[in-house]
Amino acid sequence: MNFSIYDFTSFNQWIDQFLRSVMSPFWAIAVEMVIIGLAILLFYALVGLFLVYAERKVCAFMQNRVGPNRVGPYGFFQTIADFIKLMLKELITIKNADQLLFNLAPFIIIIASFMAIAAIPFAKGLHAIDFDIGILYVIAVSSLGVVGILLAGWSSNSKYSLIGAMRSGAQIISYELSVGLSLLTIIILAGTMQFSAIVEGQANGWFIFKGHIPAFIAFVVFLISSTAETNRGPFDLAEAESELTAGFHTEYSGIKFAFFFLAEYMNMFIVASIAATVFLGGWMAFHVSGWNGFNHIMDFIPPFVWYIGKTFFVIWIMMWFKWTFPRLRIDQLLTLEWKYLLPINLVNILIMAFVVLMGWHF
């Protein structure tokens, strides 16, 4: 297979060598970090803005509406207008709130999602850090976000926020198990936790096909539990607007609210890209063994496009969930996790281990 035209590795090395040739290694690293940071920041903002727009359009089409169509063609600049509005809005100071934690909470959430996005492979070589424990790192970092939610709920000094934070705490702690276990199923199949190695391992078939039934079950479980972990409908109990007005971010306004809002979408993007990377082959093209002509055409589509396409497909499924189902109640949410997802997951891991041992996977 020939990926060389879309390989970013040599490009990265070229930048590295260029920087090292003009300045000291310390400054070269510093400049590289700044470049990576800026690139991620820019990507983050663009994806965030686009996702908000996409959600509004997707939900509009599912609801027989046209959605935003006033600002720009097809309302494409609607989120930018919204963003400007949120920037200009007053930041309300809450009486008797713990100001330090109240102001800190949105940053914790957004930093957690920043840290997670750094480890995600966008294409070959287009990868900020390629940890050998990539999946574990992403799970670890994304679990920090819940601290922000808990702090936001508690420090707002509002009962609605507090109830929302409580719900979210119980929810995220229990659903992290399912996320971890369903990813573990694939780690058994892949034999590594490194994202780049996982993607390379899917060059001759995505893991969802390679691991057939157990991998598919793991994918479904991952979809459900990651939807729950990102606090999205039907698991949006933490911000259930018909019950708790806005849950943990009831008291936030302006840019601080925008942070929560953006972080929710970015978390969705992160879990979708994990799903795309681990189950759907990341930036690998879709190949059918034997159809050489077809495979060749597929190779011409750049890997970045493949990656984005798969990620947005997963995101679309998650939006589809949200705009179809009613919300669960907190006890049903925990029942779903402990009575259904967790046992299924454990058995699934056993089956997958067995399948790998016997060599039954493709």
Next chain:
Amino acid sequence: MNSIFTYFTEIFHAVKSLLTGMKVTGRYFFSPWEIVTQQYPENRKTLKMYDRFKGEVVMPHNGNNEHRCTGCGICETACPNGSIEVIQNKIEMPDGKKKRIIDKHIYHLSMCTFCGLCIKSCPSDALAWGQEFEHAVFDRAKLTKILNKPGSSILKDIAE
């Protein structure tokens, strides 16, 4: 064994019911021609209200700037909210008789509940429903309207 069986049938039925729901939203997602939204300010030109639409109370005038209102004030009494004020004027007719005619027919749109009693009770059919519905203004005073146009007079055959 039985409980395990129910466990799995439960899961099966749950997933089935969820997929049925997703089928509905998914179908609408892929059939954008079923969208029902009206593009309001764009379709303003083609927008046609139903002829019975109760937009506001108007007093139709014919080409000669003549209306049918005698100024009797029945609409004023019929109105439950006092949104109509009829101000009459006594004029001296050429033959020396004094006659009451309407000076101002004041209509407070801001107080009107569009019940239609004024139009129904008018003995000379002087009032009618107008189709105008864009009533939003920045000044409340603009919602107080004088229905008889300046310089208008009563239609001859009504006056007799």
Next chain:
Amino acid sequence: MKEVINLPVKNIEEEEYHINMGPQHPSTHGVLRLVVSLQGEIVKSLKPHCGYIHRGIEKMCEKDTYPQIIHLTDRMDYLSAHINNHAVCLLVEKALEVDVPERVKYIRTIVDELNRIASHQLWWCSFGMDMGGLTCFFYGLRDREKILDIFEESFGSRLLHSYYTPGGLMMDIHPNFQKGVKDFIKYFRKKIKDYDDLLTGNIIMQLRTKGVGIISKEDAISYGVTGPSGRASGFACDVRKHHPYGVYDKADFKEILGTAGDTFERYMMRMYEMRESMKILEQLIDNIPAGDYAAKMKAVIKLPAGEYFQRVEAARGELGVYVVSDGNKTPYRMKFRSPNFSNLSALDHISRGVKIADLVAIGGSLDYVIPDIDR
């Protein structure tokens, strides 16, 4: 160590705290304030505080003549405006012993049923939204729009029509009315399947509503819970069946009674009722007799001195109108028995011990319209 850290130790499980749901809250569908005592997420008791949009309609009626009262009744339960009008009209006609033409009775019955379907559609939207399924809201509104279009074409307005007058109607139906209703029935029979697929059959919705907020038959009777909510508990309270008015005695429809009395049963009652209403419409729409659209009434309507009472089946339950007349053209005293107010009174009883999410679902299933509670 003698000293222990002296943190205020509270028994969390026994501590109650209160939250105000409303007057501004997404689940109360208006300005209703529920003071909810919570223990964790469990509702211990709640106190509805109403009156935020009390407009004194009953008092205002005392200065209005009977034809003028009609437009005030529109604004009580604005979702079943025609049915409210019907109650007052029937009362005046009963007091004056006027016989309205058969055509008026048919039209009134048809319009009432259309209004009932529209009201239940809006209930379905808001119930779905209370449960967290936001898409329901748009599907319900989309279909309700068809009815509102029929209303607008015939009566000139979409929500507050003031279409009935004592003795008849303001104007005759539009020539397109019958065709519009028939088209709507054909359309809605298809679309109501979406409702079932999207919400009724959904496992999440069923788990959340079954066995939640049970009203027993005895409680329903003693709290005066009527309408679909009362019938869900097995309380046969359909005024259309037991004290027929209009031409309900000529239409063939069932009074469906539930047994469980829980939120899901109340949901199902309304879903059944929409189908029953369509059945009534189908029977009547082609048989509207020719004739006058209003009986001859005196210019000034004066009710003979005395007390009068009339009840109708509004979309949410039994609406009663009580008038004391001293022979003048305005009533001496006017009293409405609004179904929502009685239904709300049962809320505290049925929501004790449920979770806060269930409270929202119960509230949605009782389908309260705040202007009708406050009047």
Next chain:
Amino acid sequence: MTANQLMFAVFAAIIIIFSILTVTSRRILRAATFLLFVLVATGGMYFLLRFNFLAAIQLTLYAGGIVVLIIFSILLTSHIAEKLEAPSWKKIIPALLASGFGAVITIATILQYNFPAEVVATSERTDIRVIAKSLISTEKFGYALPFEVISILLLAAMVGAIILAKKRKD
């Protein structure tokens, strides 16, 4: 100064400052939040040492798990207006003495240790297979016994939690 040294200094500063803030803060949730920063910075320190696996575990268990549980229990038990009383000198002096004693021992030990001059190249990857094997191996440097002992501890904690939860109901 190399980039590594700079990062070390940053992490060390974060750890020291937030450790002090953790013990001196009089609002209990703030203390827990500062503790979170300390733990995250420790995780960063592990990353600096290329102990990726340990760093991720540090983040998952301590930052993501234990601190969240602490915060969760604070949410359940305390109110926002509560403030801890300032400790009296009777408490502060023994605490200072104890911490000073600990610091002296630690610093003395570190100074006595003869650090090799050259930094060991840690280009090796953290191989999960190796970790997994040593975790359940019964040979030398195998962790099978501690692993099982910890699971007994967890079991005991679980039983205790259930008993505590049941007691409330009566």
